[in-house]
Amino acid sequence: MNTSVAVEGLVLAIVGVVGSEHVRSDPASLDAYGQDALRQGHAPWLVVLPGSTREVAAIARVCHESRVPLVVRGAGTGYTGGAVPTHGGVVMSMERLNRILEIDEVNLLAVVQPHVITGDLQRAVEAVGLFYPPDPASLDRCSIGGNVAECAGGPRAFKYGTTKRYVLALELVLPTGEIIRTGSKAVKNVVGYDLTQLMVGSEGTLAIVTEITLRLVPRPPARATVLALFPSIRAAVEGVTALIQRRVTPATLELVDADSLDAVRTHTGGEVAPAGTGAALIVEVDGMQAAVEEEAVIVIAACQGAGATVVSRAVDDQDRERLWQSRRMLSESLRATGLLKINHDVVVPRGRVPELFDLIQELKERYRLRIAAFGHAGDGNIHVNLMVNRTDEAERERARQAERVLFERVVELEGSISGEHGIGFAKARYIDIELSADTIALMKRVKHAFDPHGILNPGKVFPD
Numbered sequence: 205m206n207t208s209v210a211v212e213g214l215v216l217a218i219v220g221v222v223g224s225e226h227v228r229s230d231p232a233s234l235d236a237y238g239q240d241a242l243r244q245g246h247a248p249w250l251v252v253l254p255g256s257t258r259e260v261a262a263i264a265r266v267c268h269e270s271r272v273p274l275v276v277r278g279a280g281t282g283y284t285g286g287a288v289p290t291h292g293g294v295v296m297s298m299e300r301l302n303r304i305l306e307i308d309e310v311n312l313l314a315v316v317q318p319h320v321i322t323g324d325l326q327r328a329v330e331a332v333g334l335f336y337p338p339d340p341a342s343l344d345r346c347s348i349g350g351n352v353a354e355c356a357g358g359p360r361a362f363k364y365g366t367t368k369r370y371v372l373a374l375e376l377v378l379p380t381g382e383i384i385r386t387g388s389k390a391v392k393n394v395v396g397y398d399l400t401q402l403m404v405g406s407e408g409t410l411a412i413v414t415e416i417t418l419r420l421v422p423r424p425p426a427r428a429t430v431l432a433l434f435p436s437i438r439a440a441v442e443g444v445t446a447l448i449q450r451r452v453t454p455a456t457l458e459l460v461d462a463d464s465l466d467a468v469r470t471h472t473g474g475e476v477a478p479a480g481t482g483a484a485l486i487v488e489v490d491g492m493q494a495a496v497e498e499e500a501v502i503v504i505a506a507c508q509g510a511g512a513t514v515v516s517r518a519v520d521d522q523d524r525e526r527l528w529q530s531r532r533m534l535s536e537s538l539r540a541t542g543l544l545k546i547n548h549d550v551v552v553p554r555g556r557v558p559e560l561f562d563l564i565q566e567l568k569e570r571y572r573l574r575i576a577a578f579g580h581a582g583d584g585n586i587h588v589n590l591m592v593n594r595t596d597e598a599e600r601e602r603a604r605q606a607e608r609v610l611f612e613r614v615v616e617l618e619g620s621i622s623g624e625h626g627i628g629f630a631k632a633r634y635i636d637i638e639l640s641a642d643t644i645a646l647m648k649r650v651k652h653a654f655d656p657h658g659i660l661n662p663g664k665v666f667p668d
Protein backbone atom coordinates (compact mmCIF):
# COMPACT_ATOMS: atom_id res chain seq x y z
CA MET A 205 0.00 0.00 0.00
CA ASN A 206 2.95 2.39 -0.29
CA THR A 207 2.87 3.08 -4.01
CA SER A 208 1.73 6.51 -5.09
CA VAL A 209 -1.03 4.91 -7.18
CA ALA A 210 -2.44 3.15 -4.13
CA VAL A 211 -2.26 6.36 -2.10
CA GLU A 212 -4.11 8.19 -4.87
CA GLY A 213 -6.88 5.58 -4.68
CA LEU A 214 -7.05 6.05 -0.92
CA VAL A 215 -7.25 9.84 -1.26
CA LEU A 216 -10.11 9.48 -3.74
CA ALA A 217 -12.03 7.13 -1.43
CA ILE A 218 -11.58 9.43 1.57
CA VAL A 219 -12.38 12.61 -0.36
CA GLY A 220 -15.57 10.78 -1.38
CA VAL A 221 -16.49 10.54 2.32
CA VAL A 222 -15.61 14.02 3.66
CA GLY A 223 -15.04 16.23 0.60
CA SER A 224 -11.66 17.56 -0.54
CA GLU A 225 -11.82 20.56 1.83
CA HIS A 226 -11.41 18.19 4.79
CA VAL A 227 -8.44 16.23 3.46
CA ARG A 228 -4.84 17.47 3.74
CA SER A 229 -1.87 16.11 1.85
CA ASP A 230 0.41 19.12 1.50
CA PRO A 231 3.92 18.71 2.98
CA ALA A 232 3.40 21.25 5.78
CA SER A 233 0.27 19.45 7.04
CA LEU A 234 1.87 16.02 6.77
CA ASP A 235 4.80 17.34 8.76
CA ALA A 236 2.62 18.96 11.43
CA TYR A 237 0.43 15.87 11.92
CA GLY A 238 3.52 13.64 11.94
CA GLN A 239 4.54 14.86 15.40
CA ASP A 240 3.08 15.19 18.87
CA ALA A 241 4.58 16.47 22.12
CA LEU A 242 7.17 13.65 22.00
CA ARG A 243 8.54 15.44 18.91
CA GLN A 244 9.31 12.22 17.08
CA GLY A 245 7.36 10.17 14.60
CA HIS A 246 6.55 9.71 10.95
CA ALA A 247 4.50 11.75 8.53
CA PRO A 248 1.17 10.26 7.44
CA TRP A 249 0.26 9.86 3.77
CA LEU A 250 -2.77 12.03 4.32
CA VAL A 251 -4.78 13.71 7.06
CA VAL A 252 -8.57 13.61 7.22
CA LEU A 253 -10.88 15.75 9.34
CA PRO A 254 -14.26 14.01 9.66
CA GLY A 255 -17.31 16.02 10.72
CA SER A 256 -19.59 13.26 12.02
CA THR A 257 -19.62 9.77 13.51
CA ARG A 258 -20.96 8.47 10.21
CA GLU A 259 -17.91 9.88 8.39
CA VAL A 260 -15.56 8.41 11.01
CA ALA A 261 -17.15 5.00 10.42
CA ALA A 262 -16.87 5.30 6.64
CA ILE A 263 -13.17 6.24 6.87
CA ALA A 264 -12.51 3.31 9.24
CA ARG A 265 -14.16 0.97 6.71
CA VAL A 266 -12.00 2.29 3.87
CA CYS A 267 -8.83 1.77 5.92
CA HIS A 268 -9.95 -1.65 7.18
CA GLU A 269 -10.76 -2.89 3.70
CA SER A 270 -7.52 -1.60 2.19
CA ARG A 271 -5.38 -2.58 5.25
CA VAL A 272 -4.17 1.00 5.70
CA PRO A 273 -2.87 2.17 9.11
CA LEU A 274 -5.29 4.61 10.75
CA VAL A 275 -4.12 6.84 13.60
CA VAL A 276 -6.62 8.93 15.55
CA ARG A 277 -5.39 12.32 16.69
CA GLY A 278 -6.74 14.56 19.42
CA ALA A 279 -4.78 17.73 20.18
CA GLY A 280 -1.37 16.05 19.79
CA THR A 281 -0.16 16.85 23.33
CA GLY A 282 0.61 13.22 24.15
CA TYR A 283 4.12 12.48 25.36
CA THR A 284 4.59 8.98 23.98
CA GLY A 285 4.00 9.34 20.24
CA GLY A 286 0.47 7.92 20.48
CA ALA A 287 -1.08 10.26 17.91
CA VAL A 288 1.53 9.90 15.16
CA PRO A 289 2.04 7.10 12.65
CA THR A 290 4.98 4.76 12.94
CA HIS A 291 4.85 3.82 9.23
CA GLY A 292 2.67 6.27 7.29
CA GLY A 293 -1.04 5.73 6.68
CA VAL A 294 -3.96 8.01 7.52
CA VAL A 295 -4.15 10.40 10.45
CA MET A 296 -7.75 11.13 11.42
CA SER A 297 -7.86 14.40 13.34
CA MET A 298 -10.94 14.83 15.49
CA GLU A 299 -10.69 18.63 15.54
CA ARG A 300 -14.08 19.27 13.87
CA LEU A 301 -15.89 17.15 16.47
CA ASN A 302 -15.56 19.82 19.15
CA ARG A 303 -18.98 20.52 20.63
CA ILE A 304 -20.30 20.23 24.16
CA LEU A 305 -23.61 18.52 23.40
CA GLU A 306 -25.25 18.66 26.81
CA ILE A 307 -24.65 19.71 30.41
CA ASP A 308 -27.24 17.92 32.53
CA GLU A 309 -27.50 19.70 35.88
CA VAL A 310 -29.93 17.17 37.36
CA ASN A 311 -28.08 14.00 36.50
CA LEU A 312 -24.69 15.68 37.00
CA LEU A 313 -23.22 14.78 33.64
CA ALA A 314 -21.97 16.23 30.39
CA VAL A 315 -22.10 14.75 26.90
CA VAL A 316 -19.28 15.92 24.65
CA GLN A 317 -17.70 15.30 21.30
CA PRO A 318 -14.09 14.14 21.53
CA HIS A 319 -12.34 17.35 20.56
CA VAL A 320 -13.75 19.50 23.32
CA ILE A 321 -10.73 21.07 25.03
CA THR A 322 -10.53 19.94 28.65
CA GLY A 323 -10.18 23.47 30.09
CA ASP A 324 -13.18 24.68 28.04
CA LEU A 325 -15.34 21.91 29.48
CA GLN A 326 -14.18 22.76 32.99
CA ARG A 327 -15.07 26.43 32.54
CA ALA A 328 -18.46 25.59 31.01
CA VAL A 329 -19.50 23.29 33.86
CA GLU A 330 -18.09 25.58 36.56
CA ALA A 331 -20.30 28.37 35.19
CA VAL A 332 -23.32 26.35 36.38
CA GLY A 333 -21.81 25.32 39.72
CA LEU A 334 -20.49 21.92 38.60
CA PHE A 335 -16.98 20.53 38.45
CA TYR A 336 -15.02 18.25 36.11
CA PRO A 337 -11.93 17.45 38.21
CA PRO A 338 -9.33 15.82 35.89
CA ASP A 339 -6.77 18.56 35.25
CA PRO A 340 -3.75 17.54 33.17
CA ALA A 341 -1.26 20.41 33.06
CA SER A 342 -2.00 20.58 29.31
CA LEU A 343 -5.69 21.29 30.01
CA ASP A 344 -5.87 24.41 27.83
CA ARG A 345 -4.72 22.40 24.80
CA CYS A 346 -5.58 18.72 25.20
CA SER A 347 -8.90 17.16 24.22
CA ILE A 348 -11.33 15.03 26.21
CA GLY A 349 -10.99 12.28 23.56
CA GLY A 350 -7.22 12.21 24.11
CA ASN A 351 -7.78 12.27 27.89
CA VAL A 352 -10.04 9.23 27.64
CA ALA A 353 -7.61 7.38 25.36
CA GLU A 354 -4.71 8.08 27.77
CA CYS A 355 -6.70 8.05 31.03
CA ALA A 356 -5.20 11.44 31.77
CA GLY A 357 -4.49 12.39 35.34
CA GLY A 358 -3.27 15.59 36.88
CA PRO A 359 -2.67 17.26 40.23
CA ARG A 360 -6.21 16.70 41.48
CA ALA A 361 -6.07 12.92 41.01
CA PHE A 362 -5.02 12.49 44.65
CA LYS A 363 -8.49 13.40 45.87
CA TYR A 364 -10.64 13.08 42.76
CA GLY A 365 -9.08 10.27 40.73
CA THR A 366 -8.20 10.25 37.05
CA THR A 367 -10.29 10.41 33.87
CA LYS A 368 -11.53 6.83 34.27
CA ARG A 369 -13.57 7.77 37.34
CA TYR A 370 -15.62 10.17 35.21
CA VAL A 371 -16.38 8.23 32.03
CA LEU A 372 -19.91 6.85 32.15
CA ALA A 373 -20.64 6.01 28.53
CA LEU A 374 -19.05 6.15 25.10
CA GLU A 375 -20.02 6.10 21.47
CA LEU A 376 -17.34 4.20 19.58
CA VAL A 377 -16.48 3.44 15.99
CA LEU A 378 -14.76 0.08 15.67
CA PRO A 379 -11.81 -0.20 13.27
CA THR A 380 -14.06 -2.39 11.14
CA GLY A 381 -16.56 0.48 10.79
CA GLU A 382 -19.40 -0.54 13.14
CA ILE A 383 -20.79 2.10 15.54
CA ILE A 384 -21.46 0.90 19.09
CA ARG A 385 -22.44 2.41 22.44
CA THR A 386 -21.07 1.34 25.82
CA GLY A 387 -22.30 2.19 29.33
CA SER A 388 -25.25 4.52 29.94
CA LYS A 389 -26.18 7.76 31.64
CA ALA A 390 -27.00 5.87 34.83
CA VAL A 391 -24.25 5.87 37.45
CA LYS A 392 -24.63 2.11 37.93
CA ASN A 393 -24.42 -0.38 35.11
CA VAL A 394 -23.21 -3.98 35.35
CA VAL A 395 -24.58 -5.46 32.15
CA GLY A 396 -22.00 -7.46 30.25
CA TYR A 397 -18.29 -6.69 30.17
CA ASP A 398 -17.27 -3.15 31.06
CA LEU A 399 -16.17 -2.03 27.60
CA THR A 400 -16.29 1.61 28.68
CA GLN A 401 -13.44 1.14 31.12
CA LEU A 402 -11.55 -1.11 28.70
CA MET A 403 -11.53 1.81 26.31
CA VAL A 404 -10.16 4.28 28.88
CA GLY A 405 -6.37 4.23 28.54
CA SER A 406 -6.41 2.03 25.42
CA GLU A 407 -4.36 4.68 23.56
CA GLY A 408 -6.43 4.75 20.39
CA THR A 409 -5.62 1.12 19.59
CA LEU A 410 -9.05 -0.53 20.07
CA ALA A 411 -11.70 1.89 18.80
CA ILE A 412 -12.34 5.52 17.89
CA VAL A 413 -14.17 7.54 20.53
CA THR A 414 -16.79 9.78 18.93
CA GLU A 415 -18.92 10.81 21.94
CA ILE A 416 -18.28 10.79 25.67
CA THR A 417 -20.68 10.99 28.61
CA LEU A 418 -18.87 12.30 31.67
CA ARG A 419 -19.84 12.30 35.32
CA LEU A 420 -19.62 15.69 37.05
CA VAL A 421 -19.56 16.63 40.72
CA PRO A 422 -20.70 19.79 42.51
CA ARG A 423 -18.10 22.53 42.39
CA PRO A 424 -16.39 22.84 45.81
CA PRO A 425 -17.43 26.21 47.24
CA ALA A 426 -14.09 27.00 48.86
CA ARG A 427 -10.42 26.22 48.43
CA ALA A 428 -7.10 27.16 49.98
CA THR A 429 -3.73 26.91 48.25
CA VAL A 430 -0.52 26.64 50.23
CA LEU A 431 3.05 26.90 48.95
CA ALA A 432 5.72 25.38 51.19
CA LEU A 433 9.44 25.72 50.48
CA PHE A 434 11.87 23.16 51.85
CA PRO A 435 15.66 23.07 52.18
CA SER A 436 15.85 19.62 50.52
CA ILE A 437 13.82 17.12 48.55
CA ARG A 438 14.01 14.73 51.50
CA ALA A 439 12.33 17.31 53.77
CA ALA A 440 9.59 17.93 51.18
CA VAL A 441 8.92 14.20 50.86
CA GLU A 442 8.67 14.04 54.66
CA GLY A 443 6.15 16.88 54.41
CA VAL A 444 4.02 14.70 52.11
CA THR A 445 4.13 11.80 54.56
CA ALA A 446 3.31 14.12 57.47
CA LEU A 447 0.26 15.43 55.63
CA ILE A 448 -1.07 12.01 54.83
CA GLN A 449 -0.53 10.85 58.39
CA ARG A 450 -2.66 13.74 59.59
CA ARG A 451 -5.50 12.30 57.51
CA VAL A 452 -5.92 15.34 55.30
CA THR A 453 -6.90 14.57 51.71
CA PRO A 454 -5.76 17.57 49.73
CA ALA A 455 -7.24 18.07 46.29
CA THR A 456 -3.65 18.42 45.07
CA LEU A 457 -0.28 17.63 46.53
CA GLU A 458 2.42 18.61 44.05
CA LEU A 459 6.13 18.31 44.61
CA VAL A 460 8.74 20.23 42.60
CA ASP A 461 12.50 19.65 42.94
CA ALA A 462 15.27 22.25 42.85
CA ASP A 463 16.25 21.72 39.20
CA SER A 464 12.65 22.19 38.07
CA LEU A 465 12.25 25.32 40.23
CA ASP A 466 15.45 26.76 38.73
CA ALA A 467 14.17 26.09 35.19
CA VAL A 468 10.85 27.88 35.84
CA ARG A 469 12.64 30.83 37.42
CA THR A 470 14.98 31.16 34.45
CA HIS A 471 12.28 30.69 31.80
CA THR A 472 9.45 32.76 33.24
CA GLY A 473 11.35 35.21 35.43
CA GLY A 474 8.74 34.36 38.09
CA GLU A 475 9.77 34.20 41.72
CA VAL A 476 7.73 31.32 43.16
CA ALA A 477 10.78 30.09 45.03
CA PRO A 478 14.09 31.93 45.50
CA ALA A 479 17.36 30.45 44.22
CA GLY A 480 18.72 27.86 46.61
CA THR A 481 15.32 26.39 47.51
CA GLY A 482 15.67 22.59 47.81
CA ALA A 483 12.09 21.67 46.86
CA ALA A 484 8.54 23.00 46.98
CA LEU A 485 5.15 21.56 47.75
CA ILE A 486 1.94 23.05 46.38
CA VAL A 487 -0.97 21.85 48.46
CA GLU A 488 -4.58 22.70 47.78
CA VAL A 489 -7.55 21.75 49.92
CA ASP A 490 -11.12 22.26 48.81
CA GLY A 491 -14.65 21.72 50.12
CA MET A 492 -16.97 23.59 52.46
CA GLN A 493 -15.49 26.84 53.81
CA ALA A 494 -15.20 25.77 57.46
CA ALA A 495 -13.57 22.44 56.59
CA VAL A 496 -11.16 24.15 54.22
CA GLU A 497 -10.06 26.57 56.95
CA GLU A 498 -9.50 23.70 59.37
CA GLU A 499 -7.55 21.65 56.84
CA ALA A 500 -5.42 24.62 55.75
CA VAL A 501 -4.24 25.04 59.34
CA ILE A 502 -3.30 21.34 59.48
CA VAL A 503 -1.46 21.56 56.14
CA ILE A 504 0.57 24.58 57.25
CA ALA A 505 1.47 22.94 60.57
CA ALA A 506 2.47 19.66 58.87
CA CYS A 507 4.76 21.46 56.41
CA GLN A 508 6.35 23.53 59.17
CA GLY A 509 6.81 20.39 61.26
CA ALA A 510 8.62 18.72 58.33
CA GLY A 511 11.10 21.59 58.13
CA ALA A 512 9.57 23.99 55.60
CA THR A 513 11.46 27.28 55.69
CA VAL A 514 8.64 29.31 54.13
CA VAL A 515 4.92 28.49 54.14
CA SER A 516 2.53 30.91 52.45
CA ARG A 517 -1.13 30.79 51.50
CA ALA A 518 -2.51 32.26 48.27
CA VAL A 519 -4.42 35.40 49.21
CA ASP A 520 -6.86 35.43 46.29
CA ASP A 521 -7.72 33.70 43.00
CA GLN A 522 -5.13 35.73 41.10
CA ASP A 523 -2.38 34.72 43.51
CA ARG A 524 -3.53 31.12 43.33
CA GLU A 525 -3.64 31.11 39.51
CA ARG A 526 -0.13 32.62 39.39
CA LEU A 527 1.14 29.66 41.39
CA TRP A 528 -0.64 27.09 39.23
CA GLN A 529 0.52 28.80 36.08
CA SER A 530 4.12 28.33 37.23
CA ARG A 531 3.37 24.67 37.91
CA ARG A 532 1.90 24.26 34.42
CA MET A 533 5.01 25.92 32.94
CA LEU A 534 7.35 23.27 34.36
CA SER A 535 7.57 21.11 31.23
CA GLU A 536 7.99 24.09 28.93
CA SER A 537 10.62 25.61 31.22
CA LEU A 538 12.66 22.41 31.24
CA ARG A 539 12.47 22.25 27.43
CA ALA A 540 13.59 25.88 27.27
CA THR A 541 16.92 24.87 28.81
CA GLY A 542 17.79 23.61 25.29
CA LEU A 543 18.58 20.17 26.66
CA LEU A 544 16.75 17.09 25.40
CA LYS A 545 14.06 16.34 27.98
CA ILE A 546 13.35 12.62 28.22
CA ASN A 547 10.17 12.58 30.22
CA HIS A 548 8.99 9.58 32.24
CA ASP A 549 5.91 9.47 34.43
CA VAL A 550 6.63 6.60 36.76
CA VAL A 551 4.39 5.85 39.72
CA VAL A 552 4.94 4.00 42.99
CA PRO A 553 2.68 3.35 45.96
CA ARG A 554 2.58 6.59 47.92
CA GLY A 555 4.53 5.19 50.88
CA ARG A 556 7.46 4.37 48.60
CA VAL A 557 7.96 7.89 47.22
CA PRO A 558 11.01 8.42 49.50
CA GLU A 559 12.61 5.30 47.95
CA LEU A 560 11.81 6.63 44.48
CA PHE A 561 13.68 9.85 45.25
CA ASP A 562 16.60 7.81 46.64
CA LEU A 563 16.61 5.95 43.32
CA ILE A 564 16.61 9.22 41.34
CA GLN A 565 19.61 10.42 43.36
CA GLU A 566 21.37 7.11 42.74
CA LEU A 567 20.75 7.39 38.97
CA LYS A 568 22.06 10.95 38.92
CA GLU A 569 25.32 9.85 40.51
CA ARG A 570 25.76 6.47 38.80
CA TYR A 571 25.02 7.71 35.27
CA ARG A 572 26.28 11.29 35.73
CA LEU A 573 22.98 12.74 34.52
CA ARG A 574 20.96 15.84 35.22
CA ILE A 575 17.50 14.71 36.33
CA ALA A 576 14.68 17.11 37.13
CA ALA A 577 11.74 15.60 39.00
CA PHE A 578 8.33 16.97 39.85
CA GLY A 579 4.83 15.63 40.02
CA HIS A 580 1.86 14.37 41.85
CA ALA A 581 3.47 13.27 45.11
CA GLY A 582 0.13 12.42 46.66
CA ASP A 583 -0.38 9.68 44.05
CA GLY A 584 3.26 8.59 43.98
CA ASN A 585 3.27 9.69 40.30
CA ILE A 586 6.52 11.53 39.67
CA HIS A 587 7.67 12.97 36.35
CA VAL A 588 11.32 12.03 36.06
CA ASN A 589 12.99 14.12 33.33
CA LEU A 590 16.40 13.01 32.13
CA MET A 591 17.98 16.23 30.83
CA VAL A 592 20.47 15.31 28.15
CA ASN A 593 22.84 17.23 25.90
CA ARG A 594 21.51 16.50 22.38
CA THR A 595 24.92 16.27 20.77
CA ASP A 596 26.58 14.15 23.45
CA GLU A 597 26.08 10.57 22.25
CA ALA A 598 27.80 9.13 25.34
CA GLU A 599 25.40 11.01 27.60
CA ARG A 600 22.41 9.83 25.56
CA GLU A 601 23.59 6.26 25.95
CA ARG A 602 23.93 6.71 29.73
CA ALA A 603 20.36 8.08 29.75
CA ARG A 604 19.10 4.98 27.90
CA GLN A 605 20.76 2.75 30.49
CA ALA A 606 19.38 4.85 33.33
CA GLU A 607 15.79 4.74 32.03
CA ARG A 608 15.80 0.95 31.88
CA VAL A 609 17.11 0.78 35.46
CA LEU A 610 14.48 3.36 36.49
CA PHE A 611 11.67 1.22 35.06
CA GLU A 612 12.99 -2.04 36.52
CA ARG A 613 13.37 -0.58 39.97
CA VAL A 614 9.99 1.17 39.89
CA VAL A 615 8.34 -2.17 39.19
CA GLU A 616 10.35 -3.66 42.09
CA LEU A 617 8.90 -0.86 44.22
CA GLU A 618 5.44 -2.25 43.30
CA GLY A 619 4.80 0.64 40.95
CA SER A 620 4.29 1.13 37.23
CA ILE A 621 6.37 2.53 34.37
CA SER A 622 3.57 4.95 33.40
CA GLY A 623 0.98 6.59 35.61
CA GLU A 624 -0.69 8.79 33.00
CA HIS A 625 1.21 9.33 29.72
CA GLY A 626 0.76 5.79 28.41
CA ILE A 627 3.13 3.70 26.34
CA GLY A 628 2.68 4.81 22.71
CA PHE A 629 5.72 3.77 20.73
CA ALA A 630 8.17 5.59 23.02
CA LYS A 631 7.96 2.99 25.79
CA ALA A 632 6.71 -0.06 23.93
CA ARG A 633 10.04 -1.82 24.28
CA TYR A 634 9.77 -1.66 28.06
CA ILE A 635 6.31 -3.11 28.70
CA ASP A 636 7.65 -6.61 29.36
CA ILE A 637 9.40 -5.21 32.42
CA GLU A 638 5.95 -4.77 33.94
CA LEU A 639 3.64 -7.23 32.17
CA SER A 640 4.11 -10.99 31.93
CA ALA A 641 4.20 -12.77 28.55
CA ASP A 642 0.77 -14.28 29.31
CA THR A 643 -0.71 -10.88 30.09
CA ILE A 644 0.69 -9.37 26.89
CA ALA A 645 -0.63 -12.33 24.88
CA LEU A 646 -4.13 -11.84 26.36
CA MET A 647 -4.03 -8.11 25.58
CA LYS A 648 -3.06 -8.90 22.00
CA ARG A 649 -6.05 -11.26 21.71
CA VAL A 650 -8.31 -8.44 22.92
CA LYS A 651 -6.75 -6.12 20.33
CA HIS A 652 -7.33 -8.74 17.61
CA ALA A 653 -11.00 -9.07 18.58
CA PHE A 654 -11.53 -5.34 17.99
CA ASP A 655 -9.16 -4.90 15.10
CA PRO A 656 -8.56 -8.13 13.16
CA HIS A 657 -6.34 -6.49 10.52
CA GLY A 658 -4.38 -4.46 13.08
CA ILE A 659 -5.00 -1.17 11.26
CA LEU A 660 -5.78 1.05 14.26
CA ASN A 661 -2.69 2.77 15.64
CA PRO A 662 -0.21 0.00 14.78
CA GLY A 663 3.18 -0.02 16.47
CA LYS A 664 1.79 1.35 19.74
CA VAL A 665 1.73 -0.20 23.23
CA PHE A 666 3.26 -3.53 22.10
CA PRO A 667 6.76 -3.74 20.67
CA ASP A 668 6.73 -4.59 16.95
Ligand SMILES: Cc1cc2nc3c(=O)[nH]c(=O)nc-3n(C[C@H](O)[C@H](O)[C@H](O)COP(=O)(O)OP(=O)(O)OC[C@H]3O[C@@H](n4cnc5c(N)ncnc54)[C@H](O)[C@@H]3O)c2cc1C
Pocket residue numbers: 240241275276277278279280281282283285286287298318339340341342345346347348349350351352353354355356357358359407408409411412413414535536624625661
Ligand atom coordinates in the same frame (compact mmCIF):
# COMPACT_ATOMS: atom_id res chain seq x y z
C1 LIG B 1 2.83 20.55 28.75
C2 LIG B 1 2.14 19.22 28.90
C3 LIG B 1 1.67 18.85 30.15
C4 LIG B 1 1.02 17.62 30.31
N1 LIG B 1 0.53 17.30 31.55
C5 LIG B 1 -0.15 16.15 31.72
C6 LIG B 1 -0.70 15.82 32.99
O1 LIG B 1 -0.59 16.55 33.97
N2 LIG B 1 -1.38 14.65 33.08
C7 LIG B 1 -1.54 13.81 32.01
O2 LIG B 1 -2.18 12.77 32.17
N3 LIG B 1 -1.02 14.11 30.81
C8 LIG B 1 -0.34 15.25 30.64
N4 LIG B 1 0.18 15.55 29.40
C9 LIG B 1 0.05 14.60 28.29
C10 LIG B 1 -1.19 14.84 27.37
O3 LIG B 1 -1.65 16.16 27.44
C11 LIG B 1 -2.30 13.86 27.72
O4 LIG B 1 -1.89 12.53 27.46
C12 LIG B 1 -3.62 14.12 26.96
O5 LIG B 1 -4.60 13.24 27.45
C13 LIG B 1 -3.49 13.93 25.45
O6 LIG B 1 -4.64 14.49 24.85
P1 LIG B 1 -4.63 14.93 23.31
O7 LIG B 1 -5.98 15.42 22.98
O8 LIG B 1 -3.51 15.86 23.06
O9 LIG B 1 -4.38 13.53 22.63
P2 LIG B 1 -3.35 13.13 21.49
O10 LIG B 1 -1.96 13.40 21.93
O11 LIG B 1 -3.76 13.70 20.20
O12 LIG B 1 -3.58 11.55 21.44
C14 LIG B 1 -3.20 10.74 22.53
C15 LIG B 1 -3.67 9.31 22.25
O13 LIG B 1 -5.08 9.28 22.27
C16 LIG B 1 -5.57 8.71 21.07
N5 LIG B 1 -6.81 9.42 20.77
C17 LIG B 1 -7.01 10.76 20.72
N6 LIG B 1 -8.29 11.02 20.46
C18 LIG B 1 -8.92 9.83 20.34
C19 LIG B 1 -10.25 9.44 20.06
N7 LIG B 1 -11.22 10.33 19.86
N8 LIG B 1 -10.53 8.11 19.99
C20 LIG B 1 -9.58 7.18 20.19
N9 LIG B 1 -8.29 7.50 20.46
C21 LIG B 1 -7.97 8.81 20.54
C22 LIG B 1 -4.48 8.92 20.05
O14 LIG B 1 -4.54 7.96 19.03
C23 LIG B 1 -3.24 8.76 20.91
O15 LIG B 1 -2.91 7.42 21.06
C24 LIG B 1 0.85 16.76 29.21
C25 LIG B 1 1.33 17.14 27.96
C26 LIG B 1 1.96 18.35 27.80
C27 LIG B 1 2.46 18.74 26.44
